Amino acid sequence: MSKIIKLKKGFDINLAGKAVHKIADSIYPETFAIKPTDFVGMKRPKLLVNEGDNIKAGTPILFDKMQENVMYCSPVSGEIVEVKRGAKRKILEVKILADKTIEYESFQSYSPSDINGLSRNDAQAQMLKAGVWPNIIQRPFGIVANENDSPKAIHISTFDTHPLAADVAFTLQGEEDAFKTGINILKKFTDGKIHLNHDLNAEVAKVFAGVDNIEHNKFSGPHPAGNVGVQIHHLDPVNKGDIVWTLTPYGVAQIGKLFSQGKYDASRLVAVCGSEVKTPQYYKTYSGGAINKLVEGNIKQDHVRYISGNVLTGEKIEKDGYLSFYANSLTVIPEGDHTEFLGWIMPKKNVLSFHRAWGLFSFMNGKNKEYVLDSNTNGEDRAFVQTGTFEKVTPMDVYPTFLLKAILSEDFDNVEALGIYEVIEEDLALCEFVDVSKHDVQHMVREGIELIQNG
Amino acid sequence: MFEKGGKLEKLYYLFEAGETFMFSPASTAKNKGVQVRDAIDLKRMMMTVVIAMIPCLIFGMFNTGYQHHVAVGEATTFLSLDNLLFGARWVLPIVLVSYAAGGIIEAIFAIVRKHPINEGFLVTGMLIPLIVPATIPLWQVALATIFGVLVGKEIFGGTGMNILNVAMTSRAFLYFAYPSQISGAVWTQLADKTPVDGFTGATALAVAYDSSTAGGDVVSALGDTFSFSNLFMGMVPGSIGETSTLWVLVGALILIATGVGSWKIIVSVFGGAFIMGAIFNAAGINPFMDMPAHYHLVMGGLAFGAVFMATDPVSAAHTETGKWIYGILIGMLSVLIRVVNPAYPEGIMLAVLLMNVFAPLIDFYVIQANKKRRLARATV
Numbered sequence: 162m163s164k165i166i167k168l169k170k171g172f173d174i175n176l177a178g179k180a181v182h183k184i185a186d187s188i189y190p191e192t193f194a195i196k197p198t199d200f201v202g203m204k205r206p207k208l209l210v211n212e213g214d215n216i217k218a219g220t221p222i223l224f225d226k227m228q229e230n231v232m233y234c235s236p237v238s239g240e241i242v243e244v245k246r247g248a249k250r251k252i253l254e255v256k257i258l259a260d261k262t263i264e265y266e267s268f269q270s271y272s273p274s275d276i277n278g279l280s281r282n283d284a285q286a287q288m289l290k291a292g293v294w295p296n297i298i299q300r301p302f303g304i305v306a307n308e309n310d311s312p313k314a315i316h317i318s319t320f321d322t323h324p325l326a327a328d329v330a331f332t333l334q335g336e337e338d339a340f341k342t343g344i345n346i347l348k349k350f351t352d353g354k355i356h357l358n359h360d361l362n363a364e365v366a367k368v369f370a371g372v373d374n375i376e377h378n379k380f381s382g383p384h385p386a387g388n389v390g391v392q393i394h395h396l397d398p399v400n401k402g403d404i405v406w407t408l409t410p411y412g413v414a415q416i417g418k419l420f421s422q423g424k425y426d427a428s429r430l431v432a433v434c435g436s437e438v439k440t441p442q443y444y445k446t447y448s449g450g451a452i453n454k455l456v457e458g459n460i461k462q463d464h465v466r467y468i469s470g471n472v473l474t475g476e477k478i479e480k481d482g483y484l485s486f487y488a489n490s491l492t493v494i495p496e497g498d499h500t501e502f503l504g505w506i507m508p509k510k511n512v513l514s515f516h517r518a519w520g521l522f523s524f525m526n527g528k529n530k531e532y533v534l535d536s537n538t539n540g541e542d543r544a545f546v547q548t549g550t551f552e553k554v555t556p557m558d559v560y561p562t563f564l565l566k567a568i569l570s571e572d573f574d575n576v577e578a579l580g581i582y583e584v585i586e587e588d589l590a591l592c593e594f595v596d597v598s599k600h601d602v603q604h605m606v607r608e609g610i611e612l613i614q615n616g
Numbered sequence: 617m618f619e620k621g622g623k624l625e626k627l628y629y630l631f632e633a634g635e636t637f638m639f640s641p642a643s644t645a646k647n648k649g650v651q652v653r654d655a656i657d658l659k660r661m662m663m664t665v666v667i668a669m670i671p672c673l674i675f676g677m678f679n680t681g682y683q684h685h686v687a688v689g690e691a692t693t694f695l696s697l698d699n700l701l702f703g704a705r706w707v708l709p710i711v712l713v714s715y716a717a718g719g720i721i722e723a724i725f726a727i728v729r730k731h732p733i734n735e736g737f738l739v740t741g742m743l744i745p746l747i748v749p750a751t752i753p754l755w756q757v758a759l760a761t762i763f764g765v766l767v768g769k770e771i772f773g774g775t776g777m778n779i780l781n782v783a784m785t786s787r788a789f790l791y792f793a794y795p796s797q798i799s800g801a802v803w804t805q806l807a808d809k810t811p812v813d814g815f816t817g818a819t820a821l822a823v824a825y826d827s828s829t830a831g832g833d834v835v836s837a838l839g840d841t842f843s844f845s846n847l848f849m850g851m852v853p854g855s856i857g858e859t860s861t862l863w864v865l866v867g868a869l870i871l872i873a874t875g876v877g878s879w880k881i882i883v884s885v886f887g888g889a890f891i892m893g894a895i896f897n898a899a900g901i902n903p904f905m906d907m908p909a910h911y912h913l914v915m916g917g918l919a920f921g922a923v924f925m926a927t928d929p930v931s932a933a934h935t936e937t938g939k940w941i942y943g944i945l946i947g948m949l950s951v952l953i954r955v956v957n958p959a960y961p962e963g964i965m966l967a968v969l970l971m972n973v974f975a976p977l978i979d980f981y982v983i984q985a986n987k988k989r990r991l992a993r994a995t996v
Contacts, residue, residue, distance in 0.1 A: 174652070176652075324652075398990075398993060400990070400993055400994035401994050402994070466644075466651065468651050472650065472651040472652045473650050473651075473652075474649075474650075475651055476647060476648050477645075477646075477647040477648075477651065492651075494651065494652065496644060497642075497644050497645075498642045498643075498644050499642055500639035500640060500641065500642045501639060501640045502638065502639055503638065503639075503640075504639065504640025505636070505637070505640050505657055505659035505660050505663075506659070506660060506663055509655055512655040513654070513655060514654050514655040514656050515654055515656075516654065516655075516656040516661075516874075516875060516876075517873065517874045517875050518656055518660050518661050518664045518874045518875070518876050519660060519663055519664035519667055519874060519876075520660065521655055521656060521660070523655070534652040535644075535652070536644040536645045536651050536652060537640075537642070537643070537644055537645075537653070538641070538643045538644060538645060538653045539640065539653045539654065539655050539656070539657055540640070540641075540653070540656070540657020540658065540659070540660075541636060541641055541643065541657070541732060542732070543657075543658045543732070543734060543735070543775075543776075544734060544774065544775045544776025544777070545776045545930075546658060546661070546736065546775065546776050546929055546930055547661060547876075547929050548929045548930075548932070548934040548935075549878065549929075549934075549936055549939075552936060558986060558989060558990075559986075560935065560983060560986060562934060563934070563979075563983055578987040578990065578991070579983070579986070579987065580990060586649075590649075590650055593649060593650045594650050594652065594653060594654055595654045595656075596653075596654070597654075597656050597657065597658050597661050598658060598776075599653065599657070601646065601649055602649075603648075603649045603650070604646075604648070604649060
């Protein structure tokens with residue numbers, strides 16, 4: 162039965178520079194990149210192409226030696242112009258110069274009735290080969306799913322509560338059939354339920370409403386109510402030994418298009434947002450696009466930070482950098498490398514705080530005030546002192562402080578018992594934001610996950 | 617010069633402390649992870665507690681002067697400059713010595729252990745002066761502070777790792793090492809003048825205990841000097857910052873409004889003390905037990921301990937459920953110790969220290985329950 166779950170804990174970070182529902186005139190990036198570092202848990206990426214090779218959209222570019230069947234494919238057709246490597250020849254970026262018109266590798270396409278008769282094995286083979294498999298993320302651990310598993314359930318969150326997050330429904334307009342096809346394909350992979358989790362306070366968008374024979378759940382509350390990890394915790398928690406899969410709605414639609422149109426379609430709408438963007442709106446591009454054209458002439462000042470993704474879980478990239486595989490937004494905020502005289506005690510009203518300690522008056526501004534936040538850490542690393550705040554922003558029956566301390570002391574049994582199977586970085590990102598002692602909470606969570614994976 | 621390889625590299629963290637005190641640092645978020653951070657930092661949080669204590673400190677200075685003038689038989693009004701100056705003359709040196717002694721220890725440990733100087737001492741350094749009598753010798757303040765910081769905190773690994781409340785450890789050290797300077801008729805700074813006839817200098821707790829053993833009614837023995845309203849206002853002898861329940865409550869309001877102190881702990885300590893007082897009322901074996909339960913809340917250091925000592929986040933219970941249990945037990949134990957074993961009239965001190973020790977155990981069971989819930993739904 163579908164459920165309605167109202168969450169209270171959490172915190173909304175209301176930033177200035179929301180993308181308006183408008184798609185900019187086509188500005189296509191010239192280059193694209195595949196970055197092995199986007200795929201958490203990828204151990205030994207192996208290249209399948211060389212510099213100078215001509216490729217099509219959907220041509221395999223690399224794979225992980227530890228998971229040899231999953232192909233990571235080119236989002237566009239064109240030429241491999243550079244393989245950028247770091248220390249120990251680690252592959253950082255595989256850069257592709259795009260053609261003017263995209264040519265696609267052709268895969269088998271199916272009519273809706275054929276899709277019903279398609280076997281799991283055939284569907285799986287096509288998904289692995291054509292580059293859509295990395296859309297499937299496995300819980301626990303938040304890594305690309307193992308193709309040999311049958312998950313106990315598949316969860317898809319249809320809304321994103323991250324600061325300045327792209328409007329998921331807006332980015333999927335016109336994809337109704339693709340999304341439906343994608344869900345039909347996914348049904349072949351689990352005997353359990355497929356959960357589509359909606360925002361209780363908004364109308365369910367057309368693209369999601371028409372999907373039958375699955376669970377439609379609704380969630381309300383501040384961020385992280387839109388995080389699929391939080392939703393899983395309340396619907397059907399991940400226990401030791403369980404495998405659950407999660408996808409973004411975009412990933413579902415991409416899988417759908419692979420089967421209905423027979424191509425790897427990496428085109429997507431990306432929100433360019435943040436306080437330093439002149440006209441925050443949506444741009445049509447492909448996964449892994451260069452950002453230079455999106456920001457050229459569109460930024461209010463020079464001293465900014467470009468973030469692939471959102472301000473809580475994103476990654477800083479350079480002005481000539483590339484969006485990550487999973488990112489559907491580019492956030493631009495002021496860089497915060499400035500000192501402030503007596504900044505630790507001066508009263509402040511225009512900087513956001515979850516706390517109300519002396520001189521922090523942002524709680525008086527109300528919920529609708531939009532903030533311009535920069536990347537300053539507003540303080541230095543300290544020992545754990547304050548207690549109880551992490552719990553206030555984590556709407557799960559998990560004690561983050563105790564979990565983090567268990568991770569720090571590599572206490573394997575407690576890391577497991579305190580709920581490492583239920584969280585990935587994004588679920589505890591707010592803890593990192595509100596932390597008085599400025600710990601790298603998300604980094605610690607990943608260390609805990611690796612401790613369990615390797616243990 | 618202070619950077620790695622520089623001449624004064626060893627003193628880097630001392631320099632860092634000074635620099636970040638003047639200017640908040642220019643450090644920015646790492647490449648991966650949150651890109652924006654909350655405006656709070658530990659300095660601000662700790663300063664909030666210090667600010668919450670300032671009303672108690674100022675009242676304590678007035679009261680030190682007031683108690684002196686009353687004891688030596690000079691006419692005085694409470695809010696006179698005379699009282700304030702007299703109080704400042706005796707109280708501020710204690711504050712300075714406490715900050716200096718503790719600060720030096722903190723700095724030495726920061727340099728040896730190569731970690732930044734933690735701001736926790738901003739609070740400890742202010743707490744210690746507020747829980748000692750104005751007559752205390754300064755060398756004892758220094759010794760107690762050093763003992764508290766070393767034994768209460770640094771041997772456990774420094775800020776965030778301590779089991780005991782540092783200020784309470786210092787207070788307990790004084791109590792057991794130098795009992796004659798912290799019990800009996802030490803609460804009034806006479807400044808070498810002769811007190812008037814009939815001056816005892818006793819605190820309300822001592823009076824209550826004495827009348828109880830003599831078999832009289834406690835409330836009448838407390839008389840006008842220690843009437844409920846006087847005790848609440850705090851114009852009575854006692855440690856510098858603890859006498860006025862009113863100004864402690866003002867501090868409590870600041871802590872609760874800012875969310876820096878746990879309201880659960882504050883409320884539950886008062887609740888626990890009242891419940892225990894009421895239980896004693898019901899038992900009524902001796903006159904002290906018959907004393908109305910609400911008197912317990914305004915006598916001695918209970919209010920100050922509840923608001924500023926029990927709420928220390930590091931030494932208190934860390935779980936929200938645990939905080940209720942921790943607070944109630946502190947309140948009940950304080951009154952139990954006061955009434956049943958009046959050899960230790962200041963029950964709150966021992967109650968807080970005892971519950972500091974038990975706080976991890978309380979958390980252990982709360983966490984264990986969480987683990988069991990998780991385990992219960994697993995099938996493997």
